[in-house]
Amino acid sequence: MTSPARVLVAEELRYFLEGTTVPEDIDPTVLGAGDPVPEGPYVGLLPLLVRTVGAEEMDRLPQLRVIANYGVGYDNVDLAAARARGIGVSNTPGALTMATAEMTWALILAAARRLPEGERLARSGTWAGWHPTQLVGMGLDGRTLGVVGAGRIGTEVGLRARAFDMGVLYWSRGRNRVLERGAGARRVELDELLAAADVVSLHVALTPETAGLIDAAALDAMKPGAILVNTARGAVVDEAALVPALASGRLRAAALDVYDDEPRIPAALRGLDNVVLMPHLGSATERARAGMWEIAWENLLRGVRLQRLRDPVTERGPGTAEAGEGA
Numbered sequence: 001m002t003s004p005a006r007v008l009v010a011e012e013l014r015y016f017l018e019g020t021t022v023p024e025d026i027d028p029t030v031l032g033a034g035d036p037v038p039e040g041p042y043v044g045l046l047p048l049l050v051r052t053v054g055a056e057e058m059d060r061l062p063q064l065r066v067i068a069n070y071g072v073g074y075d076n077v078d079l080a081a082a083r084a085r086g087i088g089v090s091n092t093p094g095a096l097t098m099a100t101a102e103m104t105w106a107l108i109l110a111a112a113r114r115l116p117e118g119e120r121l122a123r124s125g126t127w128a129g130w131h132p133t134q135l136v137g138m139g140l141d142g143r144t145l146g147v148v149g150a151g152r153i154g155t156e157v158g159l160r161a162r163a164f165d166m167g168v169l170y171w172s173r174g175r176n177r178v179l180e181r182g183a184g185a186r187r188v189e190l191d192e193l194l195a196a197a198d199v200v201s202l203h204v205a206l207t208p209e210t211a212g213l214i215d216a217a218a219l220d221a222m223k224p225g226a227i228l229v230n231t232a233r234g235a236v237v238d239e240a241a242l243v244p245a246l247a248s249g250r251l252r253a254a255a256l257d258v259y260d261d262e263p264r265i266p267a268a269l270r271g272l273d274n275v276v277l278m279p280h281l282g283s284a285t286e287r288a289r290a291g292m293w294e295i296a297w298e299n300l301l302r303g304v305r306l307q308r309l310r311d312p313v314t315e316r317g318p319g320t321a322e323a324g325e326g327a
């Protein structure tokens with residue numbers, strides 16, 4: 001009898017691993033959060049999206065067949081290095097679409113209606129009572145939502161704009177008829193979207209093309225008084241350029257769930273009242289996190305057994321139904 005295939009699974013996923021019936025042909029080892037990838041005869045790796053898996057890590061695992069990333073984003077994995085070594089890479093599309101779309105709307109509402117500022121005031125014990133000009137925000141009805149990246153998550157965010165009586169513009173590699181039919185959305189160039197949208201919401205994957213997409217010039221091109229929401233990846237936005245745009249009031253507000261150098265959040269951003277800050281919680285629902293596990297585990301098993309991956313990704317993007325997936 002051949003010995004079971006050895007796989008490494010991120011320690012933070014122990015809860016899910018312990019609730020899973022591990023087949024006899026698989027032998028999992030838990031990989032400690034702070035531990036480097038060990039050298040060894042492992043054929044599968046199931047890492048979190050916060051672990052960098054580059055050429056160096058892959059070289060320590062010469063028998064590796066699959067990297068089944070726990071996340072829809074896979075910018076932590078060096079895809080070219082994986083391809084060069086014949087290692088398959090997969091992600092977890094679909095499982096977190098609704099959770100992230102919901103979080104995006106929570107952030108849009110929080111920024112537009114100044115919920116964190118109101119909450120801070122209510123808790124402070126200094127609230128002096130109702131006042132007609134106190135913490136007045138932006139009403140959403142009749143405004144325009146700009147969806148940057150119309151993959152699964154961007155699509156669901158755009159579709160929900162109907163409920164708030166908002167128009168929708170989107171920027172995407174291809175046409176998105178679901179969004180056009182469901183939300184009356186119109187596909188435009190990025191500069192047109194930035195100039196017209198009252199709320200710009202980012203849903204592109206982080207790639208060399210999208211890194212720094214929302215730089216100083218893009219922020220400057222945004223409509224005065226607009227709101228920027230980022231539930232994709234921090235590096236899509238130039239954080240240093242965002243600070244003065246918010247501090248000067250040129251942008252009304254920003255709401256961020258992701259940062260360039262997580263878990264570091266620049267002090268200058270933390271010091272601003274008109275930014276809503278969340279600690280990367282877009283997919284943090286019970287259903288989404290369990291679904292991500294199921295998908296990642298299935299991809300791990302398939303990769304180890306040299307079967308076709310359920311959700312392969314390459315430098316060109318996800319191999320499944322929809323391209324343009326946001327994170």
Ligand code: DGY
Binds near residue numbers: 049070096280283
């Ligand atoms: C992902 O899966 O890429 C998300 O960022 C997790 O919330």
